[in-house]
Amino acid sequence: MSSKKNVLAIYRLLEGHFGDLQWWPAEKPFEVIIGAILTQNTSWKNVEKAIQNLKREKCLVPENLYRAKKERVEALIKPSGYYRVKTRRLKKFLEFLFDEYDGCVADMFGEDWRTLREKLLKVNGIGEETADSILLYAGQKPVFVIDQYTRRIFSRHGLIDGKAGYEEIQRFITDRLPVDVPLYNQYHALLVNTGKQFCKKDPLCITCPLGRIRRTRTGGSH
């Protein structure tokens, strides 16, 4: 089977199992951005608590979060872990948003997304995955998000090298899919759910929807 068929086959198997996941779990683009920063190396459960705190204190809007004191933000986002670095990262993003777009998220996304991606990557605390999550899930831009689950699943199934770089994996996948924002959105969500639900509990892919897809000889969990 060609790798192109495999990329689509994986998508169909996962969608058949999980259905339509409707990501990102947030209401407004600004919330998505904040969530994307808070969820760095952190479970979403913990992030939810932090988001709720911010929302309750009316700090989930650009102006208020920008003005809020460091100590206050630290206290509010504490449940999401790394609260000092993440407060710094949130502040850095907000400085960028206000300096460049007068605090207007819609204006930010009015920019050409390739240019915006480059700018986001220059913001301290925003790396490739966070930038791409922001572009796809907050801005509806056609950017495929690569995370640890994506890397694990595709390399275990022999489609990519385990040591492949971020943009290499991204190209591999997008070269084999139509350019389609809802598809990119759903596919990444499916991969994350698969990783969470099966990669550890079912390392041999017995009940995993991908159990029928070829794995590498080294086997083990994906």
Add this chain to the structure above:
DNA sequence: GACCAGGCACATC
């Protein structure tokens, strides 16, 4: 009580 979670920056070699 380990081990892990939807990363990233920075130091060191």
Add this chain to the structure above:
DNA sequence: GATGTGCATGGT
């Protein structure tokens, strides 16, 4: 350029 380390909470 590759590899190692700090950052921190809450669930399993």
